[in-house]
Amino acid sequence: MNVILASTSTLFGGNYLEYLKDELITLFAGIDEIIFIPYARPGGISHEEYTAKARDFFSQLNISVKGLHEFNNPIEAIHAAQGFFTGGGNTFLLVKTLHELGLMKHLSENIKLGKAYLGCSAGSNIGGINMKTTNDMPIVYPPSFDCMELVPFNLNPHYLDPNPELKHNGETRETRIMEFLTQNSIKVVGLREGNWIRILGDEITTQGSENTRIFEAGKAPYELSPGSSLL
Amino acid sequence: MNVILASTSTLFGGNYLEYLKDELITLFAGIDEIIFIPYARPGGISHEEYTAKARDFFSQLNISVKGLHEFNNPIEAIHAAQGFFTGGGNTFLLVKTLHELGLMKHLSENIKLGKAYLGCSAGSNIGGINMKTTNDMPIVYPPSFDCMELVPFNLNPHYLDPNPELKHNGETRETRIMEFLTQNSIKVVGLREGNWIRILGDEITTQGSENTRIFEAGKAPYELSPGSSLL
Numbered sequence: 001m002n003v004i005l006a007s008t009s010t011l012f013g014g015n016y017l018e019y020l021k022d023e024l025i026t027l028f029a030g031i032d033e034i035i036f037i038p039y040a041r042p043g044g045i046s047h048e049e050y051t052a053k054a055r056d057f058f059s060q061l062n063i064s065v066k067g068l069h070e071f072n073n074p075i076e077a078i079h080a081a082q083g084f085f086t087g088g089g090n091t092f093l094l095v096k097t098l099h100e101l102g103l104m105k106h107l108s109e110n111i112k113l114g115k116a117y118l119g120c121s122a123g124s125n126i127g128g129i130n131m132k133t134t135n136d137m138p139i140v141y142p143p144s145f146d147c148m149e150l151v152p153f154n155l156n157p158h159y160l161d162p163n164p165e166l167k168h169n170g171e172t173r174e175t176r177i178m179e180f181l182t183q184n185s186i187k188v189v190g191l192r193e194g195n196w197i198r199i200l201g202d203e204i205t206t207q208g209s210e211n212t213r214i215f216e217a218g219k220a221p222y223e224l225s226p227g228s229s230l231l
Numbered sequence: 232m233n234v235i236l237a238s239t240s241t242l243f244g245g246n247y248l249e250y251l252k253d254e255l256i257t258l259f260a261g262i263d264e265i266i267f268i269p270y271a272r273p274g275g276i277s278h279e280e281y282t283a284k285a286r287d288f289f290s291q292l293n294i295s296v297k298g299l300h301e302f303n304n305p306i307e308a309i310h311a312a313q314g315f316f317t318g319g320g321n322t323f324l325l326v327k328t329l330h331e332l333g334l335m336k337h338l339s340e341n342i343k344l345g346k347a348y349l350g351c352s353a354g355s356n357i358g359g360i361n362m363k364t365t366n367d368m369p370i371v372y373p374p375s376f377d378c379m380e381l382v383p384f385n386l387n388p389h390y391l392d393p394n395p396e397l398k399h400n401g402e403t404r405e406t407r408i409m410e411f412l413t414q415n416s417i418k419v420v421g422l423r424e425g426n427w428i429r430i431l432g433d434e435i436t437t438q439g440s441e442n443t444r445i446f447e448a449g450k451a452p453y454e455l456s457p458g459s460s461l462l
Contacts, residue, residue, distance in 0.1 A: 012398035043413030090410055092369075119349055132370050136425055137407040138323075138363050139414045145372050158401035167243040169387035169424055176368040182274030183370045 002027060003117045003150055003199035005124035007089055007191035007208075017057045017120075019194065023207075025061060027116050028083055033064045035081045037107075039097035040089025040122040042139065054085060058105045068103075078106045083116035086123030089158075091134040094122045096142035108148035117150070121157045124191070128154040133180055133188050135173070151197065151204055151230065152187075154180075159190035159213060174213075174221065181217045188215040189230060197230060204230040233258060234348045234381055236355035238388045238422035238439075240319055248288045248351075250425070251431035254438075258290060258347050259314055260306075264295045266312040268338075270328035271320025271353040273370065284314060309337045314347035317354030319388075322365040325353045327373035339379035348381070352388045355422070359385040364411055364419050382428065382435055382461065383418075385411075390421035390444060405444075405452065412448045419446040420461060424428070428461065433460040 004020070004027050019057050028034065036054045038047040045053075051067035058065050065085070071077035078084075084107065086094070098104040104126075111117045118126050124133050127150040131142075135158060162172040171179070177188050189197065195208030206212040211223040224230075235251070235258055242250050259265065267285045269278040276284075282298035289296050296316070302308035309315075315338065317325070329335040341347045350358050350409075356365050362373075365399040366389060393403040402410070408419050420428065426439030437443040442454040455461075 008400045010400055012400060042410040101351065132372075133368060135401060137411060138365065138376060139407075139411040140363070140370060141376050145369060159343070160399060160401065168389065168391060168393065169239045169241055169243060170366060176370075179273040180368060180370040183324070230420070 001111060001117075001150065001199045002114060003111060003119075003127065004196050005119045005127045005151070005155060005191075005199075006196035007121065007124070007159065008193045009120035011194060016053060016074070020196070021060075023196070023198075024118065027118060028061065028063055028157070031063060031082045032087055033066065033081075033117060034058065034083040034116070035077060036065050037084060037086040037094075037098075037123065039069075040087060040091065040094035040188055042093050044091045050056050050087060054087060058085075074101060074103055075106050078103060078110055081110065081115065083118075084111065085118040086120070086126065087122030088123060090139055091122040091125045091131050091136045092138050092140050092142055094126060095131050095145065095147065096140050098126070099143045104146070104148060111150060116165065124155050124157050127151055127197075129186055130154065132184060132186075133177060150199060151189075152201045152220075153230070154186050154188045155197070156190045159192045161192075177215045181215060184194070185217050190215060190221075195226070206230055232342060232348075232381065232425045232430045232432070233345060234342060234350075234358065235427050236350045236358045236382070236422075237427035238352065238355065238390065240351035240387060242425060244394050247284060251427070252291075254427070254429075255349065258349060259292065259294055262294060262347060264291065264297065264312075264314055265314040265347070265459075266299050266308060267296050268299045268315065268317040268325075268329075268354070270299075270367065271318060271323050271325035273321045274421045281318060282342045285318060289316075299399075305334055306337050309334065309341055312341065312346065314349075315342065316349040317351070317357065319352030319354055322353040322362050322367045322428055323369050323371050323373055324386065325357060326376065326378065327371050329357070330374045335377070335379060339381070342381060355386050355388050355428070358382055358428075360417055361385065363415060363417075364408060372444060381430060384461070385417050385419045386428070387419055387421045390423045405446075408446045412446060416448050420444075421446060421452075426457070437461055
């Protein structure tokens with residue numbers, strides 16, 4: 001496989017996908033068109049506008065971008081595509097739409113055959129086994145929480161360390177993931193902003209500027225430095 | 232109805248339910264036993280230990296507490312009860328358990344007949360129309376997101392204002408609730424910690440130390456001071 005699952009599309013103070021530019025040149029080498037999957041975006045901007053935002057960025061790499069919503073037959077479009085990019089937004093809306101249109105398994109199949117895939121945030125969550133470790137609000141009810149299982153674990157994008165200053169009784173991210181582990185025996189990769197998971201052939205590694213926090217049932221959470229294997 | 236739906240069980244630096252003590256004396260006046268619903272708690276402490284924590288507090292009010300998990304027939308127990316308290320934890324786990332045991336509608340019926348109900352956090356979420364505005368992680372898949380609809384709106388407990396200092400690209404609470412409103416035409420009551428909703432007869436008011444933030448489709452979010460009607 002040839003995949004990047006990134007914590008975020010945009011670093012604080014940066015421009016859209018800017019920090020990933022060199023990586024994306026490698027990921028999409030030899031490709032002149034990709035399909036953008038805009039379904040995570042819950043209003044505010046339309047699928048059309050969201051696709052235009054991706055198109056703007058990829059024009060710098062001489063890669064053209066078509067929105068999956070533009071095709072009358074999205075399943076055929078997925079099978080004909082050279083590569084894919086799924087943008088962030090709300091994971092519940094993304095997963096609901098992919099399941100209802102019957103696209104989840106077709107996307108997964110094509111990526112597992114070696115087509116390049118970039119996911120950011122919600123688009124990264126769907127690379128995991130299921131979406132049960134998303135941070136998003138359940139604004140819609142998907143027919144299933146199952147995802148593409150490109151990796152043998154779950155992701156928590158935008159992973160955020162506890163703020164000891166906060167006088168607030170809501171659960172920390174770490175507490176929420178530990179609660180997930182009481183109900184599921186699935187490893188969780190807490191991806192801080194600035195980090196991504198790279199799948200290249202049979203290797204799965206953590207990459208980026210930050211350490212990555214790993215949660216497994218029955219173990220204390222631990223940190224991996226950039227370049228570490230996630231297998 | 233005679234109901235309190237509180238943002239949190241515990242204020243920062245305070246003890247369990249302490250800030251609500253005077254209100255609970257009024258809510259449960261004339262009642263010597265309530266049923267505690269411990270299902271939101273995902274491990275860490277058992278249903279037994281969680282019930283003991285509630286029992287400790289209510290012993291000060293001369294009210295005895297039985298855990299709903301102690302009954303062989305929880306439906307009968309709900310119909311025989313004088314009042315109820317649902318503790319916080321994970322809303323997905325609470326809603327899944329209540330639906331799977333067939334308890335959601337029985338609980339709702341009994342509260343709508345006038346039996347006293349206290350909810351905290353996840354226990355307050357289930358007083359809304361549905362759980363689509365919870366902050367919790369979807370660690371399990373409930374058969375439905377529908378809740379008791381004690382109030383004609385949804386709740387967001389532990390409502391947290393955006394932190395302008397945070398150099399992080401995850402969505403703010405306000406952004407998440409605005410995303411909910413793109414998919415649903417249901418009012419959302421953002422309950423800051425220290426606040427609760429009081430249902431007394433036909434009146435529904437916001438109470439507590441903080442203003443309450445209200446979100447409605449097609450309107451800018453606005454604030455209500457304590458004592459305001461939510462109808």
